[in-house]
Amino acid sequence: MTTVDTRPGRVLLQTGAIRRTMLALAAVEVVITIINLSPLIDRYAIGHVLDVNQENTFVVWLSSGALLAVATVAFFASRFDASDRRGGWIAMGFIFTLLSIDETASLHELAGEYGAHLVQVSWLPSLYTWVIVLAPFAAVGAVWMLRWFGRTLGWQTPVGRMAVLAILMWMTVPLFEAVDPTLGGPRPLVVIEESIEAAGEILMLWAVLLHVGGFGLRVSRERDRAPS
Secondary structure, three states, rough: OEOOOOOEEOOOOEHOOOHHHHHHHHHHHHHHHHHHHHHHHHHHHHHHHOOOOOOOOOHHHHHHHHHHHHHHHHHOOOOOOHHHHHHHHHHHHHHHHHHHHHHHHOHHHHHHHHHHOOOOOOOHHHOHHHHHHHHHHHHHHHHHHHHHHHHHOOOOHHHHHHHHHHHHHHOOOHHHHOOOHHHHHOHHHHHHHHHHHHHHHHHHHHHHHHHHHHHHHHHHHHHHHOOO
């Protein structure tokens, strides 16, 4: 176990604790996926709480919480990272806060409803017009995030690769939205889409937590190397 700190006597993060927490979160997501692919999901009480294709469920709360955790870590990172990266961390904090709110309030679907008045697609319900309306903005944002996280965390580092993989996984979500059961698509594909989205959240949170822990490690090493 590696303990990192930013000042004498104060523990900032423990990589072992981060790993155990993320693995526990991943185990919860695996259980949710298994239940959604089993007959158990047809039971009212279970479906009402764990159905990945419904709103206002434990699954939505868990996803929103994970995104908010990433935002919190990003704001925290802005205090310790180099000055030329602080603005980026702050921007990431606001972006992931917005994503967390959207997960609960479905802001993207609201944007789709408004966009349906401007973009008419006969085969696509207005509820899903967001895929078309927001696609250009999402694509630009995803590319910017890929470059920023790659440069900030390091393209060749484990944490950098985790963050990049998380973003690439999220970029597949709009494609899976097209096979939503309400559009006639098979339910297993929707469960897979939600699982990919959840896996991306875990990877991103894991990456930024490890990176923030690295700040304390670097400070400790620099303190140790400094002449007394």
